[in-house]
Amino acid sequence: MKQKIILSLILSALLVGAAWWHFRPRPEVADNAKPEVKIGIIYPMSGDGAVYGEAAKAEAEMFFRDFNNASSCCSYKVIFEDNQLKPSRNAAIAQKLINLDKVDVLVTFLSDFGAVVSPLAEQNKVLHFSIATDPAVASGKYNFMASSNVEGEVQKLYDTLNQNLVRNIDVVIVNASGPQSVLDHLEKLAQKEDGVKIGRVHHVNENEKDFRLLLGKIKQNNPDYILVLLTMPAIDAFMRQYAESKIAIPVTGIETFTYLHDKTLAEGMWYVDSAAPTPEFLEKYQAQTGSRTTNDAGYLDLILQAVTTGYEGAQTTNRDKVADYILNNFNNAETAIGPVQVNPDGIIDGEPVLKIIVNGQIQIMGEE
Amino acid sequence: MFVQLLINTLIVGSGYGLIAMAFRLMYSVSPFFNLTLGAVAAIGAYVTFYLISSLGFNPASAIVLALAFSGLVAWSLEAFVYKPMRDNGSSAMVLLVASLGVYTIFEALIHLLFGAQYQTLGTINLSGQIDVWFAEIPLVQVITIVSNALIFIGLSWFLEHTFLGRQIRAVNDSATLSHIIGMNNSRLIMIVSVLAGLILGLAGILVGYDTGMEPTMGFNLLFKGMIGAIIGGMGSLSGAFLGAFFLAFAENLGVWVFASEWRDVVAFVIFITFLYFRPKGIFQKKVKN
Incomplete structure (x- = not known):
């Protein structure tokens, strides 16, 4: 009992000391110093x-x-x-x-x-x-x-897909405001212009690690391209399972591969990124x-x-x-x-x- | 596409099944929701990762050592944390809270030692593919399916046909009665802890190879395993085994019909439904008069 009281007192003293050190009065800045x-x-x-x-x-x-x-x-x-x-x-x-x-x-x-x-x-x-x-x-x-520059990035992606004669894409998107903003711009563009159309949009949660069935659904849908709007760490799991699934549909993204930990999983793939x-x-x-x-x-x-x-x-x-x-x-x-x-x-x-x-x-x- | 759904159910269900069986086994002798079981699974994965990537072990010896370490951790937790608390008369609720504390410590340690980032054992080895007549399945997933089936068969046989297995079932039926007739319950719990630790370590390693790992992986795994065991019925090992597949099928059906983001919603709706309408699970244990 006595030992416990002594230990408690020592710990309390240490805490008070640490608090004083953190909040101790600092010397005032000289008047002529810059703000x-x-x-x-x-x-x-x-x-x-x-x-x-x-x-x-x-x-x-x-x-x-x-x-x-x-x-x-x-x-x-x-x-x-x-x-x-x-x-x-x-x-x-x-x-x-x-x-x-x-x-x-x-x-x-x-x-x-x-x-x-x-x-x-x-x-x-x-x-x-x-x-x-x-x-x-x-x-x-x-x-x-x-x-x-989301609008610029989406426009660049849209133009590049059109140049590659892509007609329809499936989108895999994480539920987050940044990627959603990209998708909103892309949907507006796809409605307005003749060219690439968005097929199915597959929403996933941030902590998703199992994309096998989703990849099966994409394979069945057979789009010309998969637009991946995932961030860390889902992008690594997605690209691994994409490689394992041996789907022949190419993948691209906007800023996507920048977040990829193991970049070899996207070897040879292009994507749009912010100004370099x-x-x-x-x-x-x-x-x-x-x-x-x-x-x-x-x-x-x-x-x-x-x-x-x-x-x-x-x-x-x-x-x-x-x-x-x-x-x-x-x-x-x-x-x-x-x-x-x-x-x-x-x-x-x-x-x-x-x-x-x-x-x-x-x-x-x-x-x- | 339905074949893909079944394959995925088999793969995911096998992962959940390992956790569910370990959880069920542990619960049968120590009936509280032991959250540290999740940490043991994560430890198995991270120790394998450390042995292979930092110390240069070959995968086979790294896996064996990691399994041994998982068993040791499970034993130590039982010997130094839960047994003394149980001896002091702590209730299941107190043990649950203690296990949450211990789990948090392990998660924080993994975080400190390995960082919070997503890691994978997949790039190290075991990334080959096996040709099955309808599909190509990565080797690690085949190992997951096979090991789940073998462990289920082995454990079922062990519980039915060995003296130790019968003792475990006796403690499961009534710990008080088995203690009165002279059985050493504490020793049994120790043995089951090591066994559960080995299964959990294996589950963690296989998940680490398949979908990768992060410090919080243990809790997510344990939660799904627990749901599988409760859906199947806590009264039997086969309930836990089949409940895991039921959960995996329902989750994947949710992904197939709706979207990936619905996976957890489906799992928990089923969980709540079972708790409400059939709390003892699909395979309720019949009580003989």
């Missing part, structure tokens, strides 16, 4: 999407390595948080970043995650940039979306980090450029003015993914590209 702009970046730093989180972290470090000294307005501080690729975690993390860390800017990755943070950012008047495809993420004054990072950005990234980048690291660079352009241009930390400055002055800016357009809804997008998997690596079509 601090805190940027909270929510990415998957572990699990299925860790590769994106690691690339994003390397990118943010690279971006601000020299920028803070050169800045005439502010000092930028980046805080990374891991959402483990679970949308449910995003709200709690965003609340923590807004209320405890007092961030000025939030950055999120993928539509479902952006959609969770978007209303919180609007409510708290925090600037929010999301690498996403669902336009709803950009709704409101404080929300921006570094888009993969420029060769200059790729070269700089590789030189400074020693590794190849993911596509979205280019998008994160674009977001950080938009944020810093906003703060430096507006010469204030007033987020209203910064948002206005970005909307009015970032159009046609040269970025890591080439020149971008900014529309009045706060959607920043570039030009989509066709990619192909060669020797297990993603390559831009025509450059392989």
Whole structure:
């Protein structure tokens, strides 16, 4: 009994000590110091999407390595948080970043995650940039979306399928807002134009791992192509079972194979992807980090450029003015993914590209 | 297409069947919903993965070692967690809550050691195909079907024709009575734990080869196995075995008629229906007067 009391007292003392250390008073910033702009970046730093989180972290470090000294307005501080690729975690993390860390800017990755943070950012008047495809993420004054230009991607896919004389496709789609937005655009296009028509749409849940019967249904339907709009980790299970089923119907997608863990499963297959990072950005990234980048690291660079352009241009930390400055002055800016357009809804997008998997690596079509 | 439906039922049902039989076996001597059984299945898969991909073991020896480890984990859990609690008079509800806690610890450990990402044993080996007269079935799925059938036959024989099997059935019928007549119930539970651990480890490994694995795989597997066992009837091994196939057929029929996204809806509607109208399952055990 006595031992238990002593142990409880020690644990309590440790907890109180840890709490004091966390919330201890920090020295005040000197009056002449530049105001601090805190940027909270929510990415998957572990699990299925860790590769994106690691690339994003390397990118943010690279971006601000020299920028803070050169800045005439502010000092930028980046805080990374891991959402483990679970949308449910995003709200709690965003609340923590807004209320405890007092961030000025939030950055999120993928539509479902952006959609969770978007209303919180609007409510708290925090600037929010999301690498996403669902336009709803950009709704409101404080929300921006570094888009993969869904309309452009769908148009490119539609045109490429038409060029390949494809007449009907089956769609396999995960129940998530980003892929649904792609399908909505595609359905509109297919209704409007003569050409590719959508046969059956097969909806699957995010955690689906068994596609055998679904592949049997597709085989029976016999479309010219299968359009796969799946993300991690379902895409790996689908492509494995597709290979095992030996179905001769080719597969394509929009951004799909970017999320594929084992890229050899899509060897020789083409797909449409968001605007690719420029060769200059790729070269700089590789030189400074020693590794190849993911596509979205280019998008994160674009977001950080938009944020810093906003703060430096507006010469204030007033987020209203910064948002206005970005909307009015970032159009046609040269970025890591080439020149971008900014529309009045706060959607920043570039030009989509066709990619192909060669020797297990993603390559831009025509450059392989 | 109907043939495809049947093949898929056979494959999925065999996977569920292994879990259902292990769950039924364990429940027969230790009647509470032991959620750590799911963790044992996941441990089997991840240990195989670790031995092959990190230590360079060949698949056969890795599988044998992983099975042994699964059995050891199941035994340890029984010896160091559930037996002491049972000896202290803990109720089935307390044991269930404890098993949820232990399951969460194992899931978190797998998460820490291997990451949350989807992994597969399929790319390592066993990815060949077997030609059956109507279709080509991947080797791992053939192994799943065959091992499920063999384990069912073996376990049925063991429970019917061996002294140990009869003891297990006696404890299942009445643990109190068997204790009064001098049977060592704790020793029996230990033996059954190891047996269930081996079956669960095998199920986890086969699922790891077939559809891949992630830290949460154990809970999903166990849940489907439990539903299969309850649908079939907790009173008998054949109930658990056939209930798993019934569940797999209903799920796949749901996918065939509606869409893939309806799979779990179908499973749980059937589960609730059975709990409501036939709680003792399809194959209710007849009680002799």
